[in-house]
Amino acid sequence: MNIVRDFSPLFTPKSIAFVGASRNREKWGFIILNNIVCGQFKGSIYPVNPKEKEILGLKVYPSVSQIPEPVDLAVVAVPPSVVPEVIAECVAKGIKAGIIITAGFAELGSEGEKLQEKVVRLARQGGMRLVGPNCFGVLSLAVNMHVIMPSLHPHQGSLAIISQSGNVAASILGRGNRWGFGFSRCISSGNEADLHCEDFLEFLGEDPETRVIMAYIEGFRDGRRFFNLAKRITQRKPIVMIKAGATQAGAKAAKSHTAALSGSDSACDAMCKQAGIIRANNIDEMFNISAALLHQPLPKGRRVGIVTVAGGWGVLASDACVAAGLDVVHLADETIRELDEFLPSWWNRGNPVDLVAGFWTGGLRKSINILLRSPQVDGVIVLGAGFSAMLGKTSPSETESHTSSETTDSMVADDIATLRALPELISRYGKPVILATDKIMMPAEWEDGLSQVLRDTGIMCYSLPDEAAEVFARLASYSEYLNGD
Amino acid sequence: MNIVRDFSPLFTPKSIAFVGASRNREKWGFIILNNIVCGQFKGSIYPVNPKEKEILGLKVYPSVSQIPEPVDLAVVAVPPSVVPEVIAECVAKGIKAGIIITAGFAELGSEGEKLQEKVVRLARQGGMRLVGPNCFGVLSLAVNMHVIMPSLHPHQGSLAIISQSGNVAASILGRGNRWGFGFSRCISSGNEADLHCEDFLEFLGEDPETRVIMAYIEGFRDGRRFFNLAKRITQRKPIVMIKAGATQAGAKAAKSHTAALSGSDSACDAMCKQAGIIRANNIDEMFNISAALLHQPLPKGRRVGIVTVAGGWGVLASDACVAAGLDVVHLADETIRELDEFLPSWWNRGNPVDLVAGFWTGGLRKSINILLRSPQVDGVIVLGAGFSAMLGKTSPSETESHTSSETTDSMVADDIATLRALPELISRYGKPVILATDKIMMPAEWEDGLSQVLRDTGIMCYSLPDEAAEVFARLASYSEYLNGD
Numbered sequence: 001m002n003i004v005r006d007f008s009p010l011f012t013p014k015s016i017a018f019v020g021a022s023r024n025r026e027k028w029g030f031i032i033l034n035n036i037v038c039g040q041f042k043g044s045i046y047p048v049n050p051k052e053k054e055i056l057g058l059k060v061y062p063s064v065s066q067i068p069e070p071v072d073l074a075v076v077a078v079p080p081s082v083v084p085e086v087i088a089e090c091v092a093k094g095i096k097a098g099i100i101i102t103a104g105f106a107e108l109g110s111e112g113e114k115l116q117e118k119v120v121r122l123a124r125q126g127g128m129r130l131v132g133p134n135c136f137g138v139l140s141l142a143v144n145m146h147v148i149m150p151s152l153h154p155h156q157g158s159l160a161i162i163s164q165s166g167n168v169a170a171s172i173l174g175r176g177n178r179w180g181f182g183f184s185r186c187i188s189s190g191n192e193a194d195l196h197c198e199d200f201l202e203f204l205g206e207d208p209e210t211r212v213i214m215a216y217i218e219g220f221r222d223g224r225r226f227f228n229l230a231k232r233i234t235q236r237k238p239i240v241m242i243k244a245g246a247t248q249a250g251a252k253a254a255k256s257h258t259a260a261l262s263g264s265d266s267a268c269d270a271m272c273k274q275a276g277i278i279r280a281n282n283i284d285e286m287f288n289i290s291a292a293l294l295h296q297p298l299p300k301g302r303r304v305g306i307v308t309v310a311g312g313w314g315v316l317a318s319d320a321c322v323a324a325g326l327d328v329v330h331l332a333d334e335t336i337r338e339l340d341e342f343l344p345s346w347w348n349r350g351n352p353v354d355l356v357a358g359f360w361t362g363g364l365r366k367s368i369n370i371l372l373r374s375p376q377v378d379g380v381i382v383l384g385a386g387f388s389a390m391l392g393k394t395s396p397s398e399t400e401s402h403t404s405s406e407t408t409d410s411m412v413a414d415d416i417a418t419l420r421a422l423p424e425l426i427s428r429y430g431k432p433v434i435l436a437t438d439k440i441m442m443p444a445e446w447e448d449g450l451s452q453v454l455r456d457t458g459i460m461c462y463s464l465p466d467e468a469a470e471v472f473a474r475l476a477s478y479s480e481y482l483n484g485d
Numbered sequence: 486m487n488i489v490r491d492f493s494p495l496f497t498p499k500s501i502a503f504v505g506a507s508r509n510r511e512k513w514g515f516i517i518l519n520n521i522v523c524g525q526f527k528g529s530i531y532p533v534n535p536k537e538k539e540i541l542g543l544k545v546y547p548s549v550s551q552i553p554e555p556v557d558l559a560v561v562a563v564p565p566s567v568v569p570e571v572i573a574e575c576v577a578k579g580i581k582a583g584i585i586i587t588a589g590f591a592e593l594g595s596e597g598e599k600l601q602e603k604v605v606r607l608a609r610q611g612g613m614r615l616v617g618p619n620c621f622g623v624l625s626l627a628v629n630m631h632v633i634m635p636s637l638h639p640h641q642g643s644l645a646i647i648s649q650s651g652n653v654a655a656s657i658l659g660r661g662n663r664w665g666f667g668f669s670r671c672i673s674s675g676n677e678a679d680l681h682c683e684d685f686l687e688f689l690g691e692d693p694e695t696r697v698i699m700a701y702i703e704g705f706r707d708g709r710r711f712f713n714l715a716k717r718i719t720q721r722k723p724i725v726m727i728k729a730g731a732t733q734a735g736a737k738a739a740k741s742h743t744a745a746l747s748g749s750d751s752a753c754d755a756m757c758k759q760a761g762i763i764r765a766n767n768i769d770e771m772f773n774i775s776a777a778l779l780h781q782p783l784p785k786g787r788r789v790g791i792v793t794v795a796g797g798w799g800v801l802a803s804d805a806c807v808a809a810g811l812d813v814v815h816l817a818d819e820t821i822r823e824l825d826e827f828l829p830s831w832w833n834r835g836n837p838v839d840l841v842a843g844f845w846t847g848g849l850r851k852s853i854n855i856l857l858r859s860p861q862v863d864g865v866i867v868l869g870a871g872f873s874a875m876l877g878k879t880s881p882s883e884t885e886s887h888t889s890s891e892t893t894d895s896m897v898a899d900d901i902a903t904l905r906a907l908p909e910l911i912s913r914y915g916k917p918v919i920l921a922t923d924k925i926m927m928p929a930e931w932e933d934g935l936s937q938v939l940r941d942t943g944i945m946c947y948s949l950p951d952e953a954a955e956v957f958a959r960l961a962s963y964s965e966y967l968n969g970d
Contacts, residue, residue: 103841108831164797165795165796165798165800166795167796167798167923168797168798168801171923171925171926173926174923174927175925175926177926216797218797218800242801244797244800244801244804245803246804246808247803247807247808248807249803249806249813249836250800250801250803250804250807252803252835253796253800253802253835253837254800256833256834256835256839257796257797257799257833257839281951282801282805283801283923283949284948284949310650310652311652311738312648312649312650312651312652312653312701312703312742313650313652314738314742315650315703315729315730315735315742316653316727316729316735317738318730318734318737318738319729319730319735320767321734322734323732328738346589346593348741348742350737350741352738354738354742384652438652438655438656438659438768440656440659440663440769441637441655441656441658441662441663464767464768464769466766466767
């Protein structure tokens, strides 16, 4: 079976029937349809509703059977009791894939479970595959397909999401939007009545659009299969996973959320280690690690060089690196000598390299370069890059007389040039450069400015040194896994 | 000795001499002076510079001795070699407090240490107390005193900062600005040549303007004194501390940063436990805990009720609560019955309380109320409050036709009303209500909207369930400490 071809009606449909289309702006039948339309889906959209003629400028069909053209994918947003007949009609129409948004199935108990089983039986008999029910939808950016509840409209990129929670998926998509990272696919798998997280994992493993897979899992349907797939996939494509329901309280909550059985947490941990899955502790960590995996080479070891524009941050980063299992390496005499050539005479001559005044005169780029070149260093953490670019902007609290001068301008230009030079430096030395600059302390408009500069480089900038250290350590662990260490 | 009166020239000066005032907008001699002026200091400002006549509209004096009026506080931003003579002049003028911004003293080694000792000797002989050198400055908002490098201009409030890193202080101030929390005092203590962190701790302990003390410490000057002071202060005012230099690498970095000796980390941990100091792991955590301490009562135990508008978030919160040592309590039948009265029939009947559709119809406020009233619950974590307020705003990706309707408006009004009702609920039941709503996934302008609503209530809203759980657990631990558990 070629899973990519098999899944093409779901991920690269030429046409979508939207069953349960609505004119009521409060209903998902409107909101999701609106997202599909605004997302500029590259194909035909056929809203279905027996009572409407036109919604959002689209002709509405009274039933699926009356759509005059072939349909690849059905999106279903009708009340639960009506779902079986809709699916039967889709099957009759020859539709091969369906996304059931509707909630009110197995997550409510045995009644709902029976209804859900009926729906799956009907679909499978007709060779139709289903996502959901009780899900947020599916994004497939290659065809501008935004079948999703929240109006987030991420741009196309190489991150993929499999999520057993729509809201967690939304949180990840929102982070992508905020920091400038795009997505290939996003699947909110809901109750997984037919297609399971394992199926999506297999698809994404083969999917050429996807370079990093993120998974939020409350319970596996087939843990053995997940493990075997992951073990194969992580050899060429990283998987970053949150396994929720790790505690008894969490498992209970998961049961009522998506009817998932969480299983033993220590077994899951062991599985992750053996299969090379990177297990994240929360949503921020999952996004942070995944973003780095997109654009950073894996470090060959745990020896980290730190460059900082602020002393306290260097201390915090050193602590955080050691706590994360990294080695804040002793710099070689040769490296110190090279740094000596341009840093002020009173610089600290150690790791972290505290730039003091050197920051203002191109010192940041030179220091990063020297550390990357050093054979003692497997990768560099840079604290405060992009900060002068922010200082250069007019702060709301400044007097009118305090506008940017030539020196400030050149300082800003230098800082921006340093950021823009990073992709080349990273690729030249094949070592990661992990950035942390306190974005939260900046006014929102400054943060946006920094994001804009970084967006072009494709590099993620974290907020705290702790995050940078954690990401570096996770890359190092994955590297060790791949090398069989 | 009355430490509050003793420190009045530093924290409530009637006049400031600014020695090293500059017209050069790149120099701290301009930037800090500008911050003092823009901050609308409630007193006289006397810039000192032999070569200038006027800066920022202020008359400039050639020397301290030529200032015609008495001066309480001197801010010193001249090169290190000139500092001793400036201090001698200040002493001659009868100035009782000084903030030395200038770097280049003990942090550079034995030469600088000698210079620093000389400065301290001169000051002490003249009864003048010093902050710094090598510091970011001091804020004292009661008199609008913004003697500080970055132009952050926080507003007046009840949080205080003692920091051995200016940048860490700036990060905390920035968080206050971002989330709407004000400050009483902020002291960047630098090299602590004369006044030590212990002195500031003693002052803040007595300071009526200060309700929560945050401390970023790389090394104590007198650990025993710090401990004794803290033990007394934490009985009536919480202290939240980051102790950096916890690892060998961090300690080494601290040594070159502020010449601090970090000491043993396990000893520090033991000290914190005995003195009731809340030890934070990073900057976000320190701010998160401190903000909660301002407006939340301490929970009487670890039994937490969770209300969520999103299933996945409930699962993550449950896991996070257990990991933080909290008890996701089994709700009493009575509580379930009360919730049954208005939640949809298919709600999960457990903790977390997943509001499903109830979210849209006042269910959030009712649920919080019922959980707070329940004797099984020591406090409530609320996930997703304020979210509908965001949904009600026009998303950039919506079509023009999709504007807010009456239902949306009432939903938004209800969500805002729920947030506004929280202070009263919290005080009625004497139990904490900790909020987490994913601010990062929101576009920046939505985040600002939420912040605006919360600003009026004085309540902090965290971003991830993990943060809410961690904060709840820290409040519970402090409560246990105070109760002698």
